[in-house]
Amino acid sequence: MTTVLVSIELTPSGDVRPGLADLVAHARSIGSPVGVVTVAPGDSASVTERLGAFGLAEVLVAESAAVGAADAEPRVRALVAAAAARNPTAVLIANTVRGRDVAARVAVRLDAGLLLDIVGLHAEGKRVVGEHSVFGGAYLTASTAGDRMTVATVREGSTGEQPSPVTASASALEIDDTTVPTAVITEATEHARRSERPELRTAERVVSGGRAVGSAEGFELVERLADALGAAVGASRAAVDAGYISQDHQVGQTGVSVSPELYIALGISGAIQHRAGMQTAKTIVAVNKDETAPIFEIADFGVVGDIFTVVPALIAEVEARR
Amino acid sequence: MTGSYGADETSVELATGLREFFNEHCGLDRVRAAWSDGSLDLALWGEVAALGFTGALASEEVGGLGVQPEDLVLAIEEIGYSGASLPLVDTAAVVVPIIERYGSAEQRASFLPGLISGERIAASTVMFGGDRAMFAAEADVLLLERDDCLHLLDRRQFSTVEVHSPDPASRLARVSVESSVLSDATRLAAGATDDARGRAVWAASALLNGVSRRMLEMTVDHAKTREQFGRAIGSFQAVKHLIADAWVAMESSRPCAWYAAHACSQGLADAAAAASVAKASASDAARVVGDSALQVHGGIGFTWEHPLHFWMKRGKLLEHAYGSRGFHLRSLGAAMRDDQQGSDAVFPGL
């Protein structure tokens, strides 16, 4: 079996992003995954323990004093060192803002082919082929780096697979700490997130609110329905621009692309740029008081009505039927 | 929709810049607001002036941009199209260039800077019929036509009384001026009157063509989406013909405004005739477009909840202001009769 390196992205507090499950699942479809992680000196053991839960049996751990202070660079060096040691067919990295920086630099340093935002991966003979969902899912394309090593950024939430836990074993990876120009992180704070609410990119259900929600306080209505359905919370750009909710909730062309089982759009008109981020959802439900709103063109179930009356009643119905 | 008649890159770029600005800053809510409170939207005026519109036709020596009139035609159309009701035509297309050409050194020094920067607003009675002017009450400067002469007055030298306007967002006033005020000091040099008339007329034609273009666009949209007997009404022959006729009228009017501006800027012999042709056809097109818009909309354009209404009313006002179709056809007829060499000299360029 060929080796596929899987880059692990940790949050400032050391949590593993849930999207790692997707990276591992894609890696498995073409070879055997080997995790690569950088941690602050002394943190190796505690991280390795948690990685088993994502189905990673083998992890290469680099300790570096620069972790948490230097942007991208420690992760880049660890992947380059791991690639030299293991000669992988592919290196998979989450398609997050930080992940893309890492992928960009690793691809140049390894002179590899870079596949972007893949939602599927398979092998055709010796070639690694990545699948992409383009223009909001209007097209599925496949591309390959041919004989070159593949570096790919992976769309979190693209497999929906649950990993089977294993026990991870770690080996140390040496990286040098030579200084090259890099951005320095001087502050990092994690957004407070209700731990019981799923993460938007990987959620199976998403409830989104638009401009119609009207205020930051009004977003509580969206959140209540989300919680009743065990869904993540999303938003339109208009809602984000108005400051009702933070940018990482934006779904669409310039926000997150989601493909959940269920997507509920509350008071969202369904502009083409919003649709680009959610129209591949399995089931789409829309509530909008304008019967000509374009969101209805793609909704499996549309309600022409006021969100402020329909949504509270729906929450009550859902709770009553549980 | 930009024509190929001499409309060069500059004019398209200025128009596009203005259209993008209006798309962002002058949505229906702003058009509606100007309608309901009937006051001049000074904030919008300031923003458009800051884009450089008010000084566009002034030369660079006096702080303007030195744009040629024909390069401003499409931009003026965009104002009509946008629904913004601002005294731009009078200020930018008439008063500023006329002061620069025919004003005394003192007049130029005391009037031009404020008008070019947009700090001051001008109104003009030229071609507006007697002593009336659009936005005269709001104006700081008045260009007054009296006994075939033009006078330039500041706010202390004239008073206004509001008169009814068919378009609540384009306020009209009657101006009165004590005869003692008019003197050599207020008078502009000879030749100003004809030049100002020509400018007012081609600019109003361009503005009106923009109004027509918006009405027609709304009509086409309506015909495409509104269904009767299970199909879009635009698929019926009768509706198609109505719209096609309106389109032909409008598209044949647009180049006339361009030519009139061109004739004006080049000082061609047929400048006055070209202006009359432009306004006669713009008024005609506005009437044809307005009528078909009403029919296709099934009369809803008459109720003021429907946005078509704003453009219909502005169209009606402009159809008659700055000389109606009949007025301009009569002038053309008179010019032909007076002209010994016949119509070739009246229309050398057409």
Add this chain to the structure above:
Amino acid sequence: MKIITLVKQVPDTWSERRLDPETGRVDRAVSEAVIDEISERAIEAALALKDADKSTTVTLLTMGPAGALDALRKGLSMGADDAVHIRDDALQGADVTITSRVIAAALLRRPWDLVIAGNESTDGRGGVLPAMLAERLGVASATGLDSFELTGGAAGGDLVGRRSADGVDEVLRLGFPSVVSITERMPDARFPNFRGILGAKKKPVEVLTAADLGLTDLHPAVSVVSVAERPPRQAGTRIIDDGSAAAALADFFASRRLI
């Protein structure tokens, strides 16, 4: 300070966008080409620095077909000083590897302190170009900034940027020369005024080919192997709320085993 802003012309997101079924490249013929909204914001960010310090120069750089000149013109009419247009038929359909090589080569031809780019284009959405450039040029980068400011003077100062992405708020500091990319949280672009529009034509636009940049061996690292169009979604049931919509919706959820 010398700034270079990267500009991209893209198919308008408001229009229908298509891929060429043969090549998998964006079909530029079917949709109107416009300057990418994020490029406009990147230009705005550069011009804001120029507003604050008149000695700042802003150069626009694009790689694209002849029509991409329109995008440069737009930026020049907003107030940029000059532009570089890399225009070469051989670069049609270039992948990010080629694109980053070509742009890096163009950047090496002139002195600059800061490159500002959009975080991702609306057609490619790769979001990797700025960091690839920084890597090729051996400089620091900070991507996805929602805002940034310059500390200290032009010489010896730093750039401090904020980003909020993937659940983390960060403050990043970096020196010059460097590459940053900005998000749509940055201010909207200014409208070009008439003076800017008229002046844009007189501003210099340098046109370069790959050969001018000394690049002759341009081979894509990645090739498209297949393109499939998904059937568009169909509208399903639509009801008008008469007080019973919530119950109908809950039934719908139940029928699909969503509750």
